[in-house]
Amino acid sequence: MATEKFSMYSYLLDRTARRVKQYAQRRFNAEEFDITVDQWLILKNLNNSNNQNQSDLAELTGKDHPTLTRIVDLLCKKGLTERCIHPTDRRSFTVRLTESGKEKVENWSPKVAEIRTKAWENLSEEDYENMKRILNTIYNNLDI
Amino acid sequence: MATEKFSMYSYLLDRTARRVKQYAQRRFNAEEFDITVDQWLILKNLNNSNNQNQSDLAELTGKDHPTLTRIVDLLCKKGLTERCIHPTDRRSFTVRLTESGKEKVENWSPKVAEIRTKAWENLSEEDYENMKRILNTIYNNLDI
DNA sequence: TTAATATATTTGCCTCACTAATTATTATTA
DNA sequence: TAATAATAATTAGTGAGGCAAATATATTAA
Numbered sequence: 001m002a003t004e005k006f007s008m009y010s011y012l013l014d015r016t017a018r019r020v021k022q023y024a025q026r027r028f029n030a031e032e033f034d035i036t037v038d039q040w041l042i043l044k045n046l047n048n049s050n051n052q053n054q055s056d057l058a059e060l061t062g063k064d065h066p067t068l069t070r071i072v073d074l075l076c077k078k079g080l081t082e083r084c085i086h087p088t089d090r091r092s093f094t095v096r097l098t099e100s101g102k103e104k105v106e107n108w109s110p111k112v113a114e115i116r117t118k119a120w121e122n123l124s125e126e127d128y129e130n131m132k133r134i135l136n137t138i139y140n141n142l143d144i
Numbered sequence: 145m146a147t148e149k150f151s152m153y154s155y156l157l158d159r160t161a162r163r164v165k166q167y168a169q170r171r172f173n174a175e176e177f178d179i180t181v182d183q184w185l186i187l188k189n190l191n192n193s194n195n196q197n198q199s200d201l202a203e204l205t206g207k208d209h210p211t212l213t214r215i216v217d218l219l220c221k222k223g224l225t226e227r228c229i230h231p232t233d234r235r236s237f238t239v240r241l242t243e244s245g246k247e248k249v250e251n252w253s254p255k256v257a258e259i260r261t262k263a264w265e266n267l268s269e270e271d272y273e274n275m276k277r278i279l280n281t282i283y284n285n286l287d288i
Numbered sequence: 289t290t291a292a293t294a295t296a297t298t299t300g301c302c303t304c305a306c307t308a309a310t311t312a313t314t315a316t317t318a
Numbered sequence: 319t320a321a322t323a324a325t326a327a328t329t330a331g332t333g334a335g336g337c338a339a340a341t342a343t344a345t346t347a348a
Contacts, residue, residue, distance in 0.1 A: 006272060007260040010164050011185065015206040016279040017161035018335070020154050023286040025336080038304065041155065055326060062159040067305060069328060074303085091313045091326040116151040119282045127278050128150060134275050135160045138263045142167040162305070169306080180333065199296060211335055213298060218333080235296040235343045 020119060027115045033108060035078070038063075040112065042071055043080060046097050047105040051084070053092045080104055164263060171259045177252060179222075182207075184256065186215055187224060190241050191249040195228070197236045224248055 024037045035043075045061050046052065052060065058068040072095055075081040080101035086092035097105065120128065168181045179187075189205050190196065196204065202212040216239055219225040224245035230236035241249065264272065 006264055007257055009263065009272070009275065010161075010168065010181075010260060011206065012276060012279045012283075013157070013161040013164055016283050017154075017157040018206075019283055019286050019288075020157055022336070023288070024154065026288075029337095036303065037154075053326080062155065062162075064305065064307095065327065066307090066329080067303095070304075086326095089314075089326080091311095093327075113151055116154060119153065119285050120150055121285045122281055123278060127274070127281075128153070130271070130274050131153065131278050132156060134267060134271050135156045137266055137271075139156075139160050139163055141263050141265045142163050144163075144167070144170075166306070173307095182334065197296080207334090208336065209297065210299080210337085214334075230296095233296080233344075235341095237297080 023118070024112075024115055031111065033111075035080075035104070036074075039071055039075055039080075040108075042068070042075060043097065043101060043105050044109075046081065046095060047102070051094045051096045053086060053089075053094050055092075057095060075101070167262070168256075168259055175255065177255075179224075179248070180218075183215055183219055183224075184252075186212075186219060187241065187245060187249050188253070190225065190239060191246070195238045195240045197230060197233075197238050199236075201239060219245070
């Protein structure tokens with residue numbers, strides 16, 4: 001593809017991703033959800049497969065290790081998750097939802113899904129599939 | 145659109161935007177470009193329309209004001225831009241490229257364009273247009 | 289003209305991303 | 319087994335984004 005002409009995508013991607021996060025965060029705040037969107041991502045993943053070690057959890061959620069460490073710190077401080085010693089590897093922790101964390105995920109999942117839906121007004125399922133394909137292609141093109 | 149099923153876009157958007165930025169930043173670093181991708185965005189915009197005040201520049205680049213202030217601080221510290229007093233409004237500064245800043249933009253623009261192109265392997269112009277449309281629609285759907 | 293309001297920029301505080309380096313532990317190999 | 323390498327998690331430093339509040343100056347209205 002030509003060069004200069006196609007440089008704007010990084011700007012569009014960046015600002016759209018930021019707005020998507022910002023919009024969700026404001027809705028979270030307005031509902032006094034008391035959690036960040038990144039923290040929610042971790043909770044939601046733990047709800048699907050609890051008791052992950054941090055490395056796997058980082059991989060699953062696309063966070064790097066230092067970032068994941070800090071997010072888990074914050075979640076533990078809020079009493080939503082806890083670190084447990086790994087049965088066979090003393091370098092590792094597994095992270096699991098507390099009761100309070102489970103409740104949070106269950107009570108809020110529908111609301112979050114509704115908030116997320118807003119972005120797709122005026123767009124079709126085909127758009128959604130196209131977008132998924134394009135984003136994944138870009139992601140893989142830039143494999144590190 | 146249905147709910148839960150369509151919630152993954154925020155994750156895909158976020159991780160793709162991050163990888164796009166990360167890839168460019170690593171290439172910048174490898175070339176000893178000595179600048180961040182966000183700083184480059186500001187320089188590039190100034191090159192198109194020099195002597196913007198900070199508010200307009202923030203609007204143009206999609207940065208919020210505090211962030212723009214800090215990026216301009218760093219660019220000034222590097223001697224690539226300078227703040228000039230606004231002729232008629234003493235609250236404002238205009239920002240302009242120094243000679244060194246202009247050189248930087250001119251010398252590096254082709255390289256940056258080449259770096260940016262990498263993301264579009266295996267994708268068509270139609271994909272590009274679709275993606276632009278979808279991202280802009282999402283952006284406007286979440287108008288703040 | 290004075291008072292109230294609006295605007296441009298900056299500062300402080302918190303969260304997150306990326307890199308490099310550190311610590312503790314486990315696995316490998318000489 | 320002893321030395322080396324690899325892995326899991328953390329810490330430190332820098333850049334950036336978001337929000338709220340502060341400062342200085344302009345604009346508007348009473």
